[in-house]
Amino acid sequence: xxxxxxxxxxxxxxxxxxxxxxxxxxxxxxxxxxxxxxxxxxxxxxxxxxxxxxxxxxxxxxxxxxxxxxxxxxxxxxxxxxxxxx
Amino acid sequence: xxxxxxxxxxxxxxxxxxxxxxxxxxxxxxxxxxxxxxxxxxxxxxxxxxxxxxxxxxxxxxxxxxxxxxxxxxxxxxxxxxxxxxxxxxxxxxxxxxxxxxxxxxxxxxxxxxxxxxxxxxxxxxxxxxxxxxxxxxxxxxxxxxxxxxxxxxxxxxxxxxxxxxxxxxxxxxxxxxxxxxxxxxxxxxxxxxxxxxxxxxxxxxxxxxxxxxxxxxxxxxxxxxxxxxxxxxxxxxxxxxxxxxxxxxxxxxxxxxxxxxxxxxxxxxxxxxxxxxxxxxxxxxxxxxxxxxxxxxxxxxxxxxxxxxxxxxxxxxxxxxxxxxxxxxxxxxxxxxxx
Amino acid sequence: xxxxxxxxxxxxxxxxxxxxxxxxxxxxxxxxxxxxxxxxxxxxxxxxxxxxxxxxxxxxxxxxxxxxxxxxxxxxxxxxxxxxxxxxxxxxxxxxxxxxxxxxxxxxxxxxxxxxxxxxxxxxxxxxxxxxxxxxxxxxxxxxxxxxxxxxxxxxxxxxxxxxxxxxxxxxxxxxxxxxxxxxxxxxxxxxxxxxxxxxxxxxxxxxxxxxxxxxxxxxxxxxxxxxxxxxxxxxxxxxxxxxxxxxxxxxxxxxxxxx
Numbered sequence: 001x002x003x004x005x006x007x008x009x010x011x012x013x014x015x016x017x018x019x020x021x022x023x024x025x026x027x028x029x030x031x032x033x034x035x036x037x038x039x040x041x042x043x044x045x046x047x048x049x050x051x052x053x054x055x056x057x058x059x060x061x062x063x064x065x066x067x068x069x070x071x072x073x074x075x076x077x078x079x080x081x082x083x084x085x086x
Numbered sequence: 087x088x089x090x091x092x093x094x095x096x097x098x099x100x101x102x103x104x105x106x107x108x109x110x111x112x113x114x115x116x117x118x119x120x121x122x123x124x125x126x127x128x129x130x131x132x133x134x135x136x137x138x139x140x141x142x143x144x145x146x147x148x149x150x151x152x153x154x155x156x157x158x159x160x161x162x163x164x165x166x167x168x169x170x171x172x173x174x175x176x177x178x179x180x181x182x183x184x185x186x187x188x189x190x191x192x193x194x195x196x197x198x199x200x201x202x203x204x205x206x207x208x209x210x211x212x213x214x215x216x217x218x219x220x221x222x223x224x225x226x227x228x229x230x231x232x233x234x235x236x237x238x239x240x241x242x243x244x245x246x247x248x249x250x251x252x253x254x255x256x257x258x259x260x261x262x263x264x265x266x267x268x269x270x271x272x273x274x275x276x277x278x279x280x281x282x283x284x285x286x287x288x289x290x291x292x293x294x295x296x297x298x299x300x301x302x303x304x305x306x307x308x309x310x311x312x313x314x315x316x317x318x319x320x321x322x323x324x325x326x327x328x329x330x331x332x333x334x335x336x337x338x339x340x341x342x343x344x345x346x347x348x349x350x351x352x353x354x355x356x357x358x359x360x361x362x363x364x365x366x367x368x369x370x371x372x373x374x375x376x377x378x379x380x381x382x383x384x385x386x387x388x389x390x391x392x393x394x395x396x397x398x399x400x401x402x403x404x405x406x407x408x409x410x411x412x413x414x415x416x417x418x419x420x421x422x423x424x425x426x
Numbered sequence: 427x428x429x430x431x432x433x434x435x436x437x438x439x440x441x442x443x444x445x446x447x448x449x450x451x452x453x454x455x456x457x458x459x460x461x462x463x464x465x466x467x468x469x470x471x472x473x474x475x476x477x478x479x480x481x482x483x484x485x486x487x488x489x490x491x492x493x494x495x496x497x498x499x500x501x502x503x504x505x506x507x508x509x510x511x512x513x514x515x516x517x518x519x520x521x522x523x524x525x526x527x528x529x530x531x532x533x534x535x536x537x538x539x540x541x542x543x544x545x546x547x548x549x550x551x552x553x554x555x556x557x558x559x560x561x562x563x564x565x566x567x568x569x570x571x572x573x574x575x576x577x578x579x580x581x582x583x584x585x586x587x588x589x590x591x592x593x594x595x596x597x598x599x600x601x602x603x604x605x606x607x608x609x610x611x612x613x614x615x616x617x618x619x620x621x622x623x624x625x626x627x628x629x630x631x632x633x634x635x636x637x638x639x640x641x642x643x644x645x646x647x648x649x650x651x652x653x654x655x656x657x658x659x660x661x662x663x664x665x666x667x668x669x670x671x672x673x674x675x676x677x678x679x680x681x682x683x684x685x686x
Contacts, residue, residue: 012429016438019445021657023605027616044445066618067605069450070441071457074429103507133506137499138532145496145529149472149503152490157503175493279488279504281468281511290490293479 199413495526
């Protein structure tokens, strides 16, 4: 019996604050962030997060959080999923 | 000296912060306050600071007022011109403080002799955007002491800048006074910006970008102005009956005119003196009442007739002016003679 | 799972800045620093005139709106009367160095323990991109359509050079807040080092105030809208031209807060 802990990361985004400046999209090394087709109530296309980017999964480096000038990226946090192997 | 009396009255009434910049003829007030700073008798007197300009003074008053402290400064015409910006902001953000304007000769650098030429400026145009502070006009040293005390109370009751309009003569005059200023009754300053302290935040603000918001704020200020109108105060000296002549004067010219009125009364001429104690709000009812029974209205002032204009606007009657320009002081004989 | 919130930043507060402007980054760092040091409840913010005026819609602290350029005078008065509170202000380069330089210099010379954050974007931002005292040579603005002429207007004002001559300043620093663009083979990336350094500077400025010292931090940032550049070009401009005119430096650290 063994346990595998998959560490995954997620980026929490406040859509209403986002102004679509795309700094975080460029900053993300794994390209996990992209611009949504929808707009928020201010009329800006907001940023969306996907767990798997063009270059792999989110590594939790928090660069997007540091460079976001609008505090639209609220938090980069770990989600732990536990698999019970047999 | 008037300046010493004003300084004593201010500190005993509960002055917490003084910020000032030297300007003749108001510097004596600052000097007299500076010696009282640090005395153990006045533990509430926290800050005395000489600022780098009148602009800095008025903004320091703004800061002290925004934090809910009793503050004042003394200045003269050229300094008051510089302070107009800060007064406008303070009026819009409802910040209380007291400014003593020791009127000197103007315009420009003028001279340092007494004049009353700031009346129109203080009443009608003290800052951009329509500003109407409370204006007090004492005519003796004793009354200037009382007005300092009253000015603090009015400023905090109505959250408004208060101007005490006096002149170089009263501030430099030696006079007997008999008054022990009590500590002021200061309302609670729950609105003051002293940190949130686990409660709601306090905002001292004058920017309202949306027209409906600004309209709301202006209406609030106008509503307050209606309340302030009720405190209008005036004195009518020897106004018993139908008058041959009604003198109108403030400050030192009022004091001289009183002598002239007494002189005329001895001769049997029915003379009286109307003296606004609060210049803004002006006591409209009283001036209408007394002027309606007067043959002639004569304004004695040390300028070209600024007070007369204000009175004419209310009474819609002709007001003659006896002007004293450039620092000359009204002469009792001359004032009495002018009744014809 | 609940998202961690800062008590000094409104949950629904939206900054009033143009997309890509680092002024919002500065507000975010101020909010974070207030929270980290636990001084939100005793903080008083003094706003100046310019883009920083509307900061009160974002930061949930006591707020006093100062006239144009006069924030240091108001901060000084509040701090002298409320000694145990934390008083800080955000000023722009036009506000602090053009109209309000006298107030800034005298507050700094007195060494009253206040904190001034100056966001230097080298133009007047809110009025629509006119020349500021900090505009670099040759930069085109709406009032210098052929570029700033140094012979007529003089060289750009250097706040840190001016202030470093005052002995009573305890913390004086200039940082670049603009993320540096990094050009890789296939795309552009941004570094987070500048943002991290800026946050440290904000934190140290507040620490200095808590140790009874005057602190001043200048942030070199962009104004892409008024520079009439794309977000990327404006960031490039700061790191190519801006840092040469305004090299980041620690000019004074009297209490040694940098090392701790």
